[in-house]
Amino acid sequence: MKINTLSVQNYRNYTTESVEFTNNLNVIIGQNAQGKTNLLEAIFLCAIGKSPRTNKDKDLVKWNSTFAKITLEISKKIGKKNIEMYLFTNQNKAIKIDKIPIKKIGELLGTFNAIYFSPDELKLIKESPEERRRFMDIDLCQFDKSYYYNLNHYNKVLMQRNKLLKTPDKNVLRDTLPIWDEQLASYGASLIMARLKLIENLKIHANKIHKYLTSDNENLEISYQGYTANTENELKILLLKKIEENLEKDINLGYTTVGPHRDDIKITANNIDLRSFGSQGQQRTASLTLKLAELEFFRENLGEYPVLLLDDVLSELDENRQNKLLNFVKSIQTIITCTDFDFHVPHTKYFVLNGKITKIENCN
Numbered sequence: 001m002k003i004n005t006l007s008v009q010n011y012r013n014y015t016t017e018s019v020e021f022t023n024n025l026n027v028i029i030g031q032n033a034q035g036k037t038n039l040l041e042a043i044f045l046c047a048i049g050k051s052p053r054t055n056k057d058k059d060l061v062k063w064n065s066t067f068a069k070i071t072l073e074i075s076k077k078i079g080k081k082n083i084e085m086y087l088f089t090n091q092n093k094a095i096k097i098d099k100i101p102i103k104k105i106g107e108l109l110g111t112f113n114a115i116y117f118s119p120d121e122l123k124l125i126k127e128s129p130e131e132r133r134r135f136m137d138i139d140l141c142q143f144d145k146s147y148y149y150n151l152n153h154y155n156k157v158l159m160q161r162n163k164l165l166k167t168p169d170k171n172v173l174r175d176t177l178p179i180w181d182e183q184l185a186s187y188g189a190s191l192i193m194a195r196l197k198l199i200e201n202l203k204i205h206a207n208k209i210h211k212y213l214t215s216d217n218e219n220l221e222i223s224y225q226g227y228t229a230n231t232e233n234e235l236k237i238l239l240l241k242k243i244e245e246n247l248e249k250d251i252n253l254g255y256t257t258v259g260p261h262r263d264d265i266k267i268t269a270n271n272i273d274l275r276s277f278g279s280q281g282q283q284r285t286a287s288l289t290l291k292l293a294e295l296e297f298f299r300e301n302l303g304e305y306p307v308l309l310l311d312d313v314l315s316e317l318d319e320n321r322q323n324k325l326l327n328f329v330k331s332i333q334t335i336i337t338c339t340d341f342d343f344h345v346p347h348t349k350y351f352v353l354n355g356k357i358t359k360i361e362n363c364n
């Protein structure tokens with residue numbers, strides 16, 4: 001998958017700008033606050049319909065404007081696509097694919113695949129399980145639309161069940177709950193099954209990539225916690241059992257304490273839990289490893305690499321890992337931002353100054 005052209009209009013600090021990208025390494029260079037991250041954010045929006053930085057479309061529109069537009073021209077294995085996204089300050093975004101308006105974000109997913117990595121992604125290793133669930137969900141939603149729809153259904157059922165758990169009439173509660181539990185377990189099992197498969201697949205790639213990045217010093221393992229089952233039906237039975245076992249607890253607390261909305265993945269290096277005991281550098285490298293493993297997962301399952309967006313990551317790595325990373329991504333369309341770039345790899349440089357892309361240089 002390749003981006004041919006990105007055009008933005010009234011987007012963040014850009015007025016009207018259009019950039020053509022090459023198929024390999026594209027380096028966006030600029031001082032702080034010039035618009036480097038804004039550009040990657042605009043691209044990632046076209047992949048999942050959400051910004052990695054804000055949930056408010058209003059923030060994405062240039063101050064004092066009423067709407068912004070992003071246009072992305074891409075080439076895929078099966079031909080070209082055009083994505084147009086209109087963002088407004090006072091209404092929901094509108095999206096067109098090949099000039100045809102879509103009704104739901106679900107229709108956008110899978111049109112254009114991208115992986116976004118910034119120093120902030122350290123939270124993937126370091127912070128609460130929610131971050132790791134988000135990581136899996138973003139991947140699976142891009143890759144499999146039915147996952148996205150099941151996740152939406154699951155969240156709706158979960159909301160209903162939680163509402164019900166708070167009702168004072170315990171008789172009504174006990175009569176009605178089994179209907180919701182059945183649905184919760186059904187959607188939940190399909191989500192967990194997809195996540196188990198994702199982690200099984202990522203684990204193999206991540207282990208290899210991590211050995212490469214750490215010069216064979218670290219053995220990285222990742223595992224989805226709490227479930228081992230061969231079929232979705234086995235998972236459903238297991239989940240229903242857990243839901244029943246936790247019923248009294250759920251009633252007391254007024255919310256559902258088991259299910260995919262509470263799950264986590266464990267990430268260890270040489271048997272050390274990285275979340276609790278990893279050094280900053282170990283956590284950073286492991287989060288990069290997971291992102292690169294995602295690339296391989298997409299390639300294996302979709303038949304082509306997604307576009308890789310690397311925001312300001314080089315400054316966080318030592319020289320050895322910087323070179324290894326650049327070497328790893330050299331045959332994948334990568335858009336990387338930095339304040340300067342002095343590496344002997346073929347690349348194209350784009351200079352960004354105050355929302356203007358001023359100069360392009362090919363360096364082979």
Ligand SMILES: Nc1ncnc2c1ncn2[C@@H]1O[C@H](COP(=O)(O)OP(=O)(O)OP(=O)(O)O)[C@@H](O)[C@H]1O
Nearest residue numbers: 012013032033034035036037038059060061062063
């Ligand atoms: N809605 C908006 N309208 C106009 N300008 C905005 C808007 N949102 C953000 N900006 C401005 O865009 C500028 C560039 O932001 P961006 O995050 O892209 O910088 P950057 O080049 O990545 O810098 P750094 O190297 O510090 O990460 C910032 O100065 C910010 O204030």
Ligand SMILES: [Mg+2]
Nearest residue numbers: 036037038312
């Ligand atoms: Mg930035």
